[in-house]
Amino acid sequence: MTDVTHQTVTEGPPAPEFLGRRRELAALRSDIARAGLDTLAGRPAPRCRVLLIAGRPGTGRTALAGKFARELAADGDHPDGVLHVRLTDPGGAAVPTGRAARALLDALGEAAPPGADDAELSDTLRDALQERRAVLVLDDVHDGAQLADLVPDSRDCLVVAVARGPLTGVPDVRPCTLGGLDRQTSVRLLARGAGPVRITVDPTAAESLAEECADLPAALVLAAGWLGAHPEATVADALHRMRTDHMGPLLAAAERPAEGGEEEDDDGAAADAGLADGPLRRAFGLVHASLPAPAARLLRLLTLAPAGPVDAHTAAALAGCPVQAARAALAEFATLGLLRAAPEPGQYVLPACFETLLHTLVRTQERPAEVVLARARTLERTVRRLRAAEAVTEPPGSAARRWLSGLPAALRFETGEAAAGWLDARRGALLAAARLAVADGGLDTLARRLLSALTHALVAHRGAGGAARELYELHGLVVEVATRQRLPRELAAAHLNLGDIDARAGRHTAALARYRAALDAARDERDQADTATLGRALESIGDTYTELRDRQRAADxxxxxxxxxxxxxxxxxxxxxxxxxxxxxxxxxxxxxxxxxxxxxxxxxxxxxxxxxxxxxxxxxxxxxxxxxxxxxxxxxxxxxxxxxxxxxxxxxxxxxxxxxxxxxxxxxxxxxxxxxxxxxxxxxxxxxxxxxxxxxxxx
Structure with missing residues (x-):
């Protein structure tokens, strides 16, 4: 999923007081007014100014970008608010430009043609921002090319990019490099969890604990969370425990070199990069070691959820525990600093700086069969929820409504409006779940059921035209599964559906290619009986040639x-x-x-x-x-x-x-x-x- 939000300064729950970074905030503000290199050279660029906040995960770079963007919006210079999108998936892969652009367009309330390519979507986004004055927070930017494709042309907008380090290929980028907080702010952050008394009693231990955390905001929040959860412990106790490498035994398998001297794959390299971050790793180990075994397992399994906010129902499905227990665990994780509360009540976000550690813990602590089972439970629950969303649109007394009445209360919807609202709110997560299920490759039966249920639910609530954008992606995923499983009927039907959407969007050449692919699938020797699909493919090719004004081929x-x-x-x-x-x-x-x-x-x-x-x-x-x-x-x-x-x-x-x-x-x-x-x-x-x-x- 591409995690995107459209914020104004008044939306969402009250956030904790933002501490420190006064110097960095002032530097970012001064960079806005400072003339760029192109302007000094007499060639002012038509694009908006780009400011870069660079720092390793755990330095509070995303929090600083959000704070700065909200301040700008509150000043009135950017009345169209703040757009925030993350450009790196939890697994470390770059989010495709088209998906990020489409998510930003959705947040703006702008429609984009279904099936449009990355270049068309980037152009549509720039057109939508041409008359707007908004702040774009592009978080966790993977590389400079990814950023350049999303920078608007309007100088009335501002881009605040967040990345690990410098970005090449983007002209006139203003970097602001982050390290640790100043020591006074670090101690104040510890006091937020520990309380002022324990800090006052032992200020030396507090400063030593801040030093042990390298003054990194993420590590300090974890240490403060542990102190808040253990009121009987002193700051010196936290310092002593943090100097113990609780994570070492758990991560030993991941840190061993590959057998035979072979190089590790990209996932292993990414994990090692995260494990080398000592202060954050030790602070995480301090909190993780204090968790009961069921809670620690639930925390690990949260990395299997689709990117974006997670709720108690998803967590319960992953861990196979009651919803009430999952709800209590998520609230406890938020108190400890392991999760952040999302704007929607009851939903939480896993900070990106913990993803590598948790992914590695899943690899070393969870049996592969348990991981597959957790994913299967989540997919099965999502399928039932989607079927319920479709069933609530059926007439009273129908078989679908009778089935719906037999579902547990947590799965069913009482009204069509409630189901439609859930679909709209969870659309990104549902699409991400579909992508993950298909990419897994080992759960194709469940993946097919999920794709079918999501397709039917979207059509039931929004119609084929209103859901064309999502349907195009879903049909593309069906093509992937049907090709892998050698299902010619499903493959042909998916190509036909994609061709129909391309044809309605005026992409007749692309539609023709889809219809020919459907024709090839329908002619598959293992499925000669599918003459209805074959006929539809032939007729659709004729329709496309008619649109292309090639009448002789159409008639043929x-x-x-x-x-x-x-x-x-x-x-x-x-x-x-x-x-x-x-x-x-x-x-x-x-x-x-x-x-x-x-x-x-x-x-x-x-x-x-x-x-x-x-x-x-x-x-x-x-x-x-x-x-x-x-x-x-x-x-x-x-x-x-x-x-x-x-x-x-x-x-x-x-x-x-x-x-x-x-x-x-x-x-x-x-x-x-x-x-x-x-x-x-x-x-x-x-x-x-x-x-x-x-x-x-x-x-x-």
Whole structure:
């Protein structure tokens, strides 16, 4: 998930008092007013100013960026508020530019076309910010290229980037490098948890504890949290315990070199980078060692949850414990400094600086089977919750509503509005869960159920058009799973759905590629019976060539679909495809073949008993005859179509045919006949039957 928020200075719960960093805040403010290098060179850049807060995890870099951004918004210089997005996934991978841009657009309330590529989404974001004055906090930036793709062109906006170190490739970046806090602020931060009495009693131990934490805010918060949870302990006790490496035995397996001298993979390298951070590791070990075994296990398993806020229900599913126990544990973690309270009540965020340690603990302390089981429990609960969100939209008394009434209260929704609100609030986390399930590769059955349930829930509440953006990503994930599991029907259906969304967005070349992929999947030798999907793919290719104005190819593909429909005995499809062939050939001015196709369409509609459709087919055949220069034949065909239109009661078609017959009469010099037809057309268009000439009513 891309963790994104759109904040104003009045939103969210009251945050703890921000301590220290006065010098850094003043430096950041002065950098805004300072002329950039391009300006000094006489080439002012059109892009907004970028300020960089650089520091290792645990230095409070994200907190400083948030504090600075809120102050700017409160000053009124940026009335459009603060946008915050994290650009590195919990596993350490860079968030794709398109996903980050789309998340920012969502926070702005701006729509972006589904399936758009990274460049298009970046351009859309810049356009959306052109007339706005907002502060963008781009947190945990992976590299300079990632940042450059998201910097708006408007000089009225400001970007505050947060990264581990310097970023190359972004011009005129203002760096602010963070280390530890000043010692006085560090002691004040310890006093927040320990209370002023214990600090006053032993100020030397307090300063030594701050030094042991290297004055890092994250380590100090953990030490303060431990002191707050142990009122009987002294600051010296905390100092003594922190000097003991509680994490060493737990992490020993991760720190051993690979066998045979082989290099570790990227995950191992990332873990070692985090384990080398001594003060943060020891402070984390101080708190972790004080946790009961079930709570410590729950904390570790939180890293398996989708990125973003976590609630008690998700935590309970991960650990397989009661919701009430999970709720109490999460609150305790927040008190200890292991979690931060999210703006939404009952939800918490895991600080990024603990992710590496916890990922490593999962690898060393949890059996692989238990990890798989925890993920499976979470996916199963999410599937049931999504099915409940869909079921609440069904009519009372239906089978779905009866199933819903049998669910536990924690899983069901009482109203459709409640389900829709949950879907909107958890949309990012749900998509992240889908991505994680598919990437896992070992839970494909559950992943398919999750993708299906999420698709149906979104369509039930927002419609296919309103949920097109999410559906495009979900169908793409289905392609991945279906390819891996060799499921040609699901693969073909997913490609067709993706092609339909591409076609509606005007990306006809991309749609054509999707439809051809669906055709290949439907033709798979293991699934020859899937002729319905095959026919839809053939027809969709014809539709796409029609949009591309390649009428001959459109007619050819419609013809292939027609042959298949005839072989299946599909009379409805046969009638429809004859008409599509006729329309394509008429546009290509192939009059003889177009006439044959429209007549065949009329005959098929006659066999179906659809008189209105038969009348329309004959009307089109008359138009083809007219274009072919066979006016007499066109008049006779139009007269036959008019008789059918009268039988069908289709007044609009009757009026159109009357006007066409009036033109034919004018060409033959039959002025009275032309006047009668026009008078009849006027009567039909004004819905005044008294104006219809008596002599022109057709008898059948």
């Amino acid at each position: 593909w419609y013809g292939r679909a027609l042959t298949l429909a005839q072989s299946r005995g599909d009379l409805d499809g046969t009638a429809r495809l004859h008409a599509r062939v006729g329309a394509a050939l008429a546009c290509a001015e192939e009059w003889t073949d177009a006439l044959r196709a429209w007549r065949a369409a009329g005959a098929a509609h006659r066999r179906r008993g659809d008189v209105p459709a038969q009348a329309r087919a004959l009307a089109e055949a008359a138009r083809v005859l007219e274009h072919a220069g066979r006016t007499r034949d066109a008049e006779r065909m139009a007269t036959d179509a008019l008789r059918l239109a009268v039988r069908a009661g289709d007044t609009r078609l009757q009026a159109a045919l009357r006007l066409r017959l009036a033109e034919y009469a004018d060409r033959q010099g039959d002025t009275p006949g032309a006047d009668r037809h026009r008078a009849a057309a006027d009567a039909l268009l004004t819905h005044d039957a008294s104006l219809l000439p008596e002599a022109t009513t057709f008898e059948t």
